[in-house]
Amino acid sequence: METVDDLITLAGEQDSPEGALGFLERAARLADGQGDRAAGFRARGELVRAASFSGFPDKALIHFAWLLGTFDRHRAQFGPQAYSLMWMYKWILAAAVDNPAFPLARLAKLRADFERRAREFGSGLHYAAYHRLMLATHVGDAAEAQRAFLAWRSLPRDSLSDCPACEQNKVMVYYAERGNPAAAVKLGREIIEQGMSCHNVPTVTHAHLLRPLLSLGRYGEARAAHEEGLRLARLDRNFIETIAGHLHFLVATGEAGAALPVWAEHLDLALGIRNQADLFEFLAASAVLWRALGSGPGVEVRLPRTFALYRGDHTYSPAQLAAHFEREAAALAARFDERNGTTRFADRLRESLSLQA
Structure with a gap:
């Protein structure tokens, strides 16, 4: 008879996060059926991660809401999970920006809740500042984006900041959006030449280099970025x-x-x-x-x-x-x-x- 941990293990053996989703959903249902709150928390944590990194943010949001509510009701049991929960919260905030059915007023409340928890936890305000930049860029408010960028860069990094590779890629994207292709290319080349990496970087970096390189007339470099980037993203x-x-x-x-x-x-x-x-x-x-x-x-x-x-x-x-x-x-x-x-x-x-x- 399969157990919750068996299903989580099977999920971890899949070739992609998308392939893990079915096993993790079964694990969450099994834990609920057994009344095992700890196992349900464990399964849903993995489920939020897999859904966030396989193009299913709606699934992530549903299960994150369960995690957050359970955490708040049972702090004594799940207090040690605060860090991983806050990290997942970052994914949820980003996904909400990309969902046109998610009202901006609700998003503002969500970010305010994240900021409240960040103060309580002692980490996370650096990412909250970045999220303001992300939203301003998304809606096309250049003046607010500039203010948010300066505020974000003025704050010290903390334990919930994105990794250096992701962060440099985001600065690169900001410069490209602001019409400074030379600065964007400089940062992008540093990412690649220094071997900076995480889940998305340098895959997305190669694509973000394309327009700036073309605008600078650096066609050979653009071609190389295209070929390597497409190979990684395919x-x-x-x-x-x-x-x-x-x-x-x-x-x-x-x-x-x-x-x-x-x-x-x-x-x-x-x-x-x-x-x-x-x-x-x-x-x-x-x-x-x-x-x-x-x-x-x-x-x-x-x-x-x-x-x-x-x-x-x-x-x-x-x-x-x-x-x-x-x-x-x-x-x-x-x-x-x-x-x-x-x-x-x-x-x-x-x-x-x-x-x-």
Whole structure:
């Protein structure tokens, strides 16, 4: 008879966090059925981690809410888990930004709760400051982003700060967003040359280097970043936004034909992710790609049967697919912009499409 620990062990033996989810969900149900609160806490901690790193933030949020409530009701039992719980809280805060159905007022309350717990725990205010930068950038408030960036960088790191690799990558992204490609490239090259790494870095770093390198005319370096970055990100649901960056690169360098097979092999993964910000990036890249493929009679490519416009003859009209993905991206942009009270997503989509007009 399988036990909760057996299932957690099986989850740990899977090749990817996504593959672990089913085992961990079974472990949580089994613990609940046995009335074993400690085992349920253990299983859900692993479940939040796996869901957060496999493109299922909605699953993570549900189980994190259980963990947080259980922790508060049973501090004597779970007090030693405070650090790991606060670390998971960071993932939840980030995921809430990327969910257009999560109201900003609710997000503000969530961050206030995190900050309260950070003061109680004695660590975490450094990340809370970064989260303000993340949200300001997301909604397109450049002035607030600059204030948040300076506030974040003025605070000392603590035990809940992101690792140095992640943090340097985030500074790099900020400089790229602010229109300082030289500074962004300098930081990105340091990450790669010094071997800085974590779960996402340098995979995302290679993609974040592409636009700054192209804008500086450093095409050979951009090509190398594309080839290595695509190798690292390929067929990983957690890196769909990264794949979108590589698709934009190929289209920008006149290689739409080379982008097509990359796009096709990631389509099913992308359309199945729950992270709506990542999905928006892929939809926008899809619209740009199919515009770039021209207005000819048809392009032959094998797509999954789950695709809404699937055709048995595997031949697709570039104009039809470009229009389809533009509509899908615009609809999702509208959801984000309505939630955020800005036009940043619509503006970004319009800017991307204008390059292929």
